Every structure is written in C-alpha cells, then in structure tokens.
Amino acid sequence: MPHEDYLNARYGIRSWLLTTDHKRIALLWLGSVTVFFFIGGLFATMIRIHLLTPTGYLVTPETYNKLFTMHGVAMIFFFLIPSIPAVLGNFLIPLMIGAKDLAFPKLNLLSWYIYMIGGCFVLYSFATGGLDTGWTFYTPLSSIYSNSAVTPAVIGIFINGFSSILTGLNFIVTIHTMRAPGMTWFRLPLFVWAHYATSMIMILGTPVIAITLLLVGLERMFHLGFFNPALGGDPILFQHLFWFYSHPAVYIMILPAMGVISEIIPTFARKPIFGYSFIAGSSIAIAVIGFLVWAHHMFVTGESVYAALTFSFLSYLVAIPSAVKVFNWTSTLYKGSISWDTPMIYAFGFIGLFLIGGLTGLFLACLGLDIHIHDTYFVVAHFHYIMVGGAVMGYVGGLHFWWPKITGRLYPEALARTAAITLFVGFNLTFFPQFILGYLGMPRRYHTYPPEFQVLNVLSTAGASILALGYLLPMLYLTWSMRYGKVAGQNPWPATGLEWKTDSPPPTENFDVTPEVTWEPYDFKNRPDLGLAAGAPSLAPAHGDD
Amino acid sequence: MQSQLPFSPEQASNFAPHVDDLMLFITLICLFFAVAVTAAIIIFFFKYHRKSPNEVGVPIHGDSRLEAAWMIVPLILAMGMFGWGAVVYVDYRHAPPDALDIYVIGKQWMWKAQQPNGLREINELHVPAGRDVRLILASEDVIHDFFVPAFRVKMDVVPGHYNTMWFRPTKPGRYHFFCSQYCGTNHAIMGGWVTVMEPADYAAWLSGSSGAEANPVVAGEKLFAEKACVTCHVPNGTGRAPSLNGVFGAKVLLADGSTVVADEAYIQESILQPNAKIVAGYQPLMPTFQGQLTEEQILALIAYIKSLQSQPVPATGSGIAPTTEKR
Numbered sequence: 001m002p003h004e005d006y007l008n009a010r011y012g013i014r015s016w017l018l019t020t021d022h023k024r025i026a027l028l029w030l031g032s033v034t035v036f037f038f039i040g041g042l043f044a045t046m047i048r049i050h051l052l053t054p055t056g057y058l059v060t061p062e063t064y065n066k067l068f069t070m071h072g073v074a075m076i077f078f079f080l081i082p083s084i085p086a087v088l089g090n091f092l093i094p095l096m097i098g099a100k101d102l103a104f105p106k107l108n109l110l111s112w113y114i115y116m117i118g119g120c121f122v123l124y125s126f127a128t129g130g131l132d133t134g135w136t137f138y139t140p141l142s143s144i145y146s147n148s149a150v151t152p153a154v155i156g157i158f159i160n161g162f163s164s165i166l167t168g169l170n171f172i173v174t175i176h177t178m179r180a181p182g183m184t185w186f187r188l189p190l191f192v193w194a195h196y197a198t199s200m201i202m203i204l205g206t207p208v209i210a211i212t213l214l215l216v217g218l219e220r221m222f223h224l225g226f227f228n229p230a231l232g233g234d235p236i237l238f239q240h241l242f243w244f245y246s247h248p249a250v251y252i253m254i255l256p257a258m259g260v261i262s263e264i265i266p267t268f269a270r271k272p273i274f275g276y277s278f279i280a281g282s283s284i285a286i287a288v289i290g291f292l293v294w295a296h297h298m299f300v301t302g303e304s305v306y307a308a309l310t311f312s313f314l315s316y317l318v319a320i321p322s323a324v325k326v327f328n329w330t331s332t333l334y335k336g337s338i339s340w341d342t343p344m345i346y347a348f349g350f351i352g353l354f355l356i357g358g359l360t361g362l363f364l365a366c367l368g369l370d371i372h373i374h375d376t377y378f379v380v381a382h383f384h385y386i387m388v389g390g391a392v393m394g395y396v397g398g399l400h401f402w403w404p405k406i407t408g409r410l411y412p413e414a415l416a417r418t419a420a421i422t423l424f425v426g427f428n429l430t431f432f433p434q435f436i437l438g439y440l441g442m443p444r445r446y447h448t449y450p451p452e453f454q455v456l457n458v459l460s461t462a463g464a465s466i467l468a469l470g471y472l473l474p475m476l477y478l479t480w481s482m483r484y485g486k487v488a489g490q491n492p493w494p495a496t497g498l499e500w501k502t503d504s505p506p507p508t509e510n511f512d513v514t515p516e517v518t519w520e521p522y523d524f525k526n527r528p529d530l531g532l533a534a535g536a537p538s539l540a541p542a543h544g545d546d
Numbered sequence: 547m548q549s550q551l552p553f554s555p556e557q558a559s560n561f562a563p564h565v566d567d568l569m570l571f572i573t574l575i576c577l578f579f580a581v582a583v584t585a586a587i588i589i590f591f592f593k594y595h596r597k598s599p600n601e602v603g604v605p606i607h608g609d610s611r612l613e614a615a616w617m618i619v620p621l622i623l624a625m626g627m628f629g630w631g632a633v634v635y636v637d638y639r640h641a642p643p644d645a646l647d648i649y650v651i652g653k654q655w656m657w658k659a660q661q662p663n664g665l666r667e668i669n670e671l672h673v674p675a676g677r678d679v680r681l682i683l684a685s686e687d688v689i690h691d692f693f694v695p696a697f698r699v700k701m702d703v704v705p706g707h708y709n710t711m712w713f714r715p716t717k718p719g720r721y722h723f724f725c726s727q728y729c730g731t732n733h734a735i736m737g738g739w740v741t742v743m744e745p746a747d748y749a750a751w752l753s754g755s756s757g758a759e760a761n762p763v764v765a766g767e768k769l770f771a772e773k774a775c776v777t778c779h780v781p782n783g784t785g786r787a788p789s790l791n792g793v794f795g796a797k798v799l800l801a802d803g804s805t806v807v808a809d810e811a812y813i814q815e816s817i818l819q820p821n822a823k824i825v826a827g828y829q830p831l832m833p834t835f836q837g838q839l840t841e842e843q844i845l846a847l848i849a850y851i852k853s854l855q856s857q858p859v860p861a862t863g864s865g866i867a868p869t870t871e872k873r
Contacts, residue, residue, distance in 0.1 A: 065730070302702060333591070338595055375700070441696075
C-alpha cells in the first residue's frame with residue numbers, strides 16, 4: 001500500500017496506547033475482547049469436557065461452579081457487550097456518517113482504559129479464589145453465603161459499566177451532531193440505527209447494574225441488610241434490580257449484530273434492504289420494549305400473578321419487532337443477485353440460528369410452559385442460540401465483511417467459507433441437544449447429572465469440539481492475512497456505504513475531503529462509482545485466494 | 547397417561563398433559579415459521595445466485611401491507627400462546643382449598659418434608675395419587691427451587707417468605723425431583739424422589755409414623771406455651787393480644803382499616819415482623835421472634851393455629867373483621 005494510512009501513520013507503543021484515533025482504539029478493543037473470549041472459551045471447554053460423564057471427572061464441584069460463573073462473567077461483560085460496538089462500532093460509525101472521528105475521541109480512549117481496569121479486577125477475582133455465585137449473583141448466596149472472591153468481581157463489573165456508558169454517550173452525540181452534509185437520518189446505514197438503539201440501552205440501563213452490584217458488595221463488606229431477610233431485606237429485590245439491566249443487556253448484545261446483518265445482506269444481494277424504515281424502527285422498538293420485560297426471569301419466584309401476566313404479555317410483544325427484521329431480511333433476498341461470499345454465509349447462519357433462538361423465547365415467555373422449563377438446559381440452549389449463534393456470528397461475519405477496510409487485506413475465501421460452515425454445524429450439534437435435555441428435566445448449573453442424560457451431553461461436547469475449530473480457523477487465517485493476504489482495493493465487494501469511499505485501510509482523518517451525500521442507502525442501481533453499470537468492465541472477484 | 551411428546555418425561559400429574567399440549571402447540575407454530583423462512587432463504591439462495599460479475603438485484607424497497615401482515619399474524623399467534631399459558635399458570639398459582647398440605651424446607655444441601663401428621667422425610671416426598679397436594683416451601687438459607695419434571699412443575703424456595711405450589715399426582719411411581727435454583731457447592735446433588743402411592747397405600751404408610759409427638763400441631767401447642775404466646779393471645783379474648791381462635795383463613799381487620807386474610811404467610815409475618823400489620827384496637831406490643839425460632843418451629847406454630855379454627859371465637863377480643871362470617 002503506497003501511502004499513509006491510520007496503521008502506519010505513527011509507530012511505537014505510545015502511539016497506540018495514547019491514541020485518540022477511533023480506528024486504532026477499535027483495534028485495541030479487538031485485542032482485549034479476543035483475550036476475554038479465549039478465557040471464557042477455555043472455561044466452556046472445561047465445562048463440556050467435565051460433562052462427558054454423569055459423575056463428572058474433570059473438576060471438583062466447587063471448581064465446576066466457578067467455571068460456569070466465570071465463563072458467564074467473562075463472556076457477557078467482557079466479550080459480548082463490548083464486542084461489536086467497541087470494535088466495529090468504534091471503527092465504522094465515523095466512517096459511515098462521513099466524520100473524522102467520534103464526538104469525544106479522548107473519552108473513547110478512556111472507555112477502553114476503564115474496561116481494562118475493570119477487567120483487571122475481575123481477573124484478580126478469578127485468580128484469587130474464583131467466583132462461584134453464577135454470573136447472576138443471586139442473593140443471599142452472593143451477598144452472604146458464598147466464600148469466593150465476590151467483592152473484587154463486583155468492583156470490576158461496576159467499573160466496566162462506565163466503559164459502556166461512555167461508549168453509548170459518544171455514539172449518540174456523534175450520530176446526532178457529526179453526520180456529513182446530505183447524510184439525513186433515513187439515509188443512515190442500518191448499522192448506525194442499530195448502534196443508536198444499543199446506545200440508548202447502554203446509557204439508561206448500565207447505571208442500574210452498577211448500583212445493584214455495589215449494593216451486593218456493600219452488603220458483603222458491611223453486613224447491611226438490603227437482601228437479607230433476617231435484617232428485613234428481600235432477596236427478590238435483588239432479582240428485580242439485576243434483571244432490570246440484564247434483560248435489556250441482551251438487546252445490547254444482539255442489536256449490533258442485527259445491524260451487521262442489515263449491512264451484509266443488501267451488499268451481497270446487491271439491492272436495497274426491504275423495509276428500511278421498519279428495520280430502523282424495530283431497533284428502537286426493541287430497545288424500548290426491552291426495558292419492560294425483565295420479570296419474565298422471575299415467573300417462579302412467587303411474584304404476583306398479575307406481574308407474571310403482565311411480563312409474559314410484554315415479552316410476547318418484544319418478539320414482534322425481531323420477527324419483522326427476519327421477514328425483511330428474507331424478503332431482501334427475493335430477486336437479488338446473491339453471491340455466496342463468506343460474510344453472506346455468516347449472515348445466513350445468523351438468520352437460521354437467531355430464528356431458533358428467538359422462537360424458543362416464545363416457549364419461555366409462555367407462563368404455563370415456563371414452570372417446567374425455567375432453570376433447565378432449555379434456557380441455556382435458548383440464550384446460547386441467540387448470543388453465540390446470533391451475536392457472535394454477527395461479530396465474526398462483520399469482521400470478515402469489514403476486514404478489507406480495517407486491514408487493507410483479503411482473507412483466503414475457501415478456507416473462510418469452510419470455517420463458517422464448520423461453525424454452523426458445530427454450533428447446532430453443541431446446543432440443539434440441550435433443548436431436549438431441558439425438556440427432559442435436566443436443571444442448569446449441574447456438575448453431575450442422572451445417567452439417562454449422558455448421551456445428549458456427549459453429543460453436545462462433541463459439537464463443542466467442532467465449534468472450537470470453527471473459531472480457531474478465523475483467528476489463524478485472519479491473523480495470517482494481515483501480513484500475507486492479497487491487497488484489497490478501496491471497495492472489493494462492492495458495497496454502498498461511505499466507509500467504502502475511502503482507502504483500505506483509511507487515512508487517519510478518514511476522508512481527504514468531507515463527503516457530501518446525495519444518494520439513498522444500498523442503492524446499487526444509481527451508483528456508477530461502484531463499477532457495476534452495464535457496459536463497465538467486469539468486476540474482478542474480491543477473493544483472497546483467486 | 548402415556549406422553550405423546552417425544553423427548554419428554556413421563557406424565558404423572560394433572561399439569562403434565564396441559565404443559566405437553568402447550569409445548570406441542572408452540573412447537574408446531576414455531577416449526578411452521580422456521581421451516582417457511584428457511585425454505586425461502588434456501589430457495590432464494592439458489593434461484594437468485596449471481597449469474598454474472600456485474601449483475602445487480604432488482605430494487606424493491608418495501609411493501610406496507612406485507613409489513614402489516616407479518617406484524618399482525620404473529621401478534622395474534624403470540625396472544626394465543628400467551629393466553630393458553632396464562633390459563634395454566636393462573637390455575638397453578640391458586641391451590642384448591644381442600645388440598646393436602648405438606649411442608650417442605652430446603653436448605654444447603656438437602657430437603658426436609660413434613661407430612662400433615664408430622665411424619666418427616668429427608669430427600670423424599672410421599673404423596674397420594676388422585677388427591678390435590680399443596681407444598682408450602684420454606685428456605686433456611688439461600689434460594690432453592692423444588693422441581694419435579696414428571697409433574698412439569700417447579701417453584702422457588704425463598705428465605706424470608708413462603709411460596710406454595712400444588713399438583714395432583716395421577717400415576718403411582720417414583721419420580722425424580724431436583725433443586726433447580728443454583729444454591730452453592732452441592733446444588734446438583736440436592737435432589738431426591740417423589741413417591742406417588744395409591745391412596746390406601748399412602749394412608750397405610752402415613753400411619754406407620756412414630757405417633758403424636760411428631761405431630762406438628764402438638765409440637766406447635768407446646769411452643770405456644772413455652773414461648774409465652776398464650777400469655778398475650780388469651781383464647782377467651784381477655785389478653786393484650788387478639789384471641790387466635792378461628793382466625794386462620796378468616797379476614798382480620800387491621801388498624802389502618804384494611805383487611806388481610808390470615809393465611810400461612812400472614813402468620814409467619816406476624817411472628818417475625820409483628821409491627822408490619824397491627825390488628826385494629828390493639829397496641830404494637832408484640833416482640834419479634836426473628837432468630838429465635840427455626841423454620842420448622844414456625845411451621846409447627848402455624849399448624850397449631852390452624853387447628854384452632856374450630857375453637858369458639860370470643861365476642862370481644864378477636865381480630866376477625868366483623869362483617870366476615872366465621873368459617
């Protein structure tokens with residue numbers, strides 16, 4: 001690559017650790033979330049190996065309980081919640097709207113440092129006794145009875161929350177104030193709409209989990225009585241406070257991934273998204289309604305029947321906007337010109353797995369059914385289908401889609417498609433048996449189980465080994481491609497977003513001249529600059545191994 | 547009743563067929579949509595595969611009627627799922643009035659159950675087939691959950707208040723029960739067996755108990771004297787506290803003018819947090835017994851107070867609301 005871009009503009013560790021360039025900060029995030037993904041993944045591997053036999057042969061019960069707790073904490077707070085917003089959102093939002101950077105570049109860097117400090121507290125907790133309360137920290141187990149390193153962990157998660165809040169703030173201000181001329185709200189890429197909705201949740205919800213975990217820490221340290229019935233407190237109060245954030249948090253995890261899919265599908269079908277305003281509006285609807293459903297996690301706590309009815313009803317309502325997205329994505333494929341490139345395979349995988357995960361939410365929202373399947377492996381399967389089958393596939397697919405822009409390189413296409421399919425197959429083999437295990441009555445968080453559940457557990461572990469391979473392969477070839485991959489042009493796919501109208505990788509200031517937007521989003525017909533017009537020279541395939 | 551659903555436990559309670567039917571209903575609807583969407587994607591994937599490198603798709607921006615349709619139809623189906631589930635749940639949350647009451651205590655990491663005549667069990671629960679059974683659930687420490695897959699029911703066991711659950715066993719046999727709220731180290735081995743017996747066998751089993759000393763009513767009566775409750779709660783209504791004759795299950799008139807039904811939860815609260823609700827016409831004099839009574843002792847007191855239902859209610863000195871008929 002002949003000229004200066006954000007990667008080679010300055011050298012040295014200080015130019016990375018003290019950068020305020022949103023693109024470099026995104027790469028700092030990429031490194032850190034990958035480390036936590038490995039840590040969480042290691043714990044998951046140990047869990048699945050341990051569950052190969054009914055009596056469990058790998059670890060003690062105490063260790064097993066720490067493994068599933070730490071797996072949840074690492075994956076949810078330190079991988080899933082930041083992943084797409086902090087890596088892809090940070091990198092792309094300024095580029096997508098034609099801006100030089102985010103509204104507050106220094107706050108952006110601070111966000112990463114806060115995350116790292118929070119992460120250190122949590123890793124300290126893992127290393128000095130571990131955590132065995134479940135990532136859900138239910139009281140009074142977490143506030144009184146647990147003998148694990150709860151206090152450093154809740155401090156770490158509390159600190160990490162500010163990272164989320166600052167990122168959300170940055171995105172909202174940026175999207176409102178820094179759009180290039182002509183970039184009206186309804187010309188914004190759907191990825192940006194998705195992150196706007198996500199940022200609303202980050203800002204409004206995160207303070208609640210922060211305070212809730214702070215109360216647990218205070219109760220532990222000073223023997224206060226918020227959640228202790230012997231002192232007049234209520235353990236169920238904790239659950240209301242906890243889930244008030246943690247339910248919207250799952251929408252923080254999935255909305256950005258849906259945003260990624262909304263970019264990939266029009267690009268690889270080469271036509272506008274079907275129902276743009278419905279997809280944009282459904283993101284906002286999910287964010288709003290998502291705040292109103294939290295007590296569907298509490299149907300069997302003895303909460304009032306009226307509360308249960310209300311939350312079940314609202315939980316069914318929140319399903320509708322998600323269904324709208326799936327129908328619109330599918331309709332976009334109709335009369336498209338569809339290529340089977342790797343990002344598109346991830347998008348299809350996402351839709352298939354999100355479909356199953358989302359539909360199984362309807363089972364759990366059903367009061368009469370939940371009394372049976374609550375707290376069983378059915379729930380575990382449901383949320384992994386959405387968080388892993390959905391959010392992680394969206395993240396990895398997005399990394400592939402924007403890899404040429406971020407690194408200036410293409411990855412080997414045949415290997416990438418193979419890995420995507422491996423991931424899909426491995427994922428289903430790991431988690432589908434768990435729906436069955438759940439209905440048969442296997443509770444979750446069990447280090448040992450009745451022997452009749454063994455076959456399904458073995459299947460699940462076998463699937464997990466294939467899943468691991470599906471994750472390992474991209475880590476290897478994406479890293480390889482940074483040095484040896486074929487050089488990508490400015491717009492290899494081609495795609496219609498503003499980010500593709502600057503070099504790959506972009507210069508530090510993103511655009512040499514502030515762009516002026518006069519076209520509608522995903523408009524392949526009226527964009528001669530994409531090189532697809534009739535009579536134009538045939539576009540070379542954008543594959544890294546051709 | 548043989549289960550019609552593949553991959554499901556035996557059906558051994560009145561709720562099991564309803565839950566399985568609900569499962570089938572929702573599965574069929576979801577299967578329909580999953581297959582329809584997947585089929586559409588696969589068909590489009592192949593039918594519209596790019597034929598030449600510069601080809602673009604046909605721009606179709608949307609269709610409002612289609613959007614309305616695929617919002618309204620799923621909403622209607624979702625309301626159906628909600629409604630049916632709600633009916634089953636509301637039934638589950640309201641135990642029938644003449645149910646057999648069994649007290650169940652969960653603690654790290656075992657279960658203790660007490661039958662109506664005082665017979666105790668550990669990690670076992672014997673119940674009669676064909677009879678409504680209500681479990682009153684108490685925790686001595688953290689939150690647990692009592693889950694019987696073959697009955698398709700569960701309920702959390704929460705320290706500080708009582709939860710109740712009910713079922714009617716339909717098929718004699720032995721069925722696994724599990725703790726299904728993570729409660730610490732041995733959560734996974736905190737389970738046991740529910741034994742459903744024919745009513746005659748259950749009665750025979752029950753009468754093999756060690757006799758009156760284990761009877762919770764007798765134990766409760768002893769405690770009522772030992773802890774000096776009787777010095778204020780004089781039965782003929784002349785004490786500093788209301789008589790407890792006939793109060794269980796009746797409406798009590800409170801100082802602020804409201805009424806409350808004197809159920810197990812009210813009795814427990816009155817013992818542990820006596821100032822929470824003051825009976826009309828009485829002073830807040832009762833000391834709290836928080837920390838002085840075990841869960842089992844509280845349950846014994848409740849059983850004794852229940853047994854006072856048939857005792858004569860004094861004309862003055864009772865907390866029962868005047869407009870309510872004595873049960």
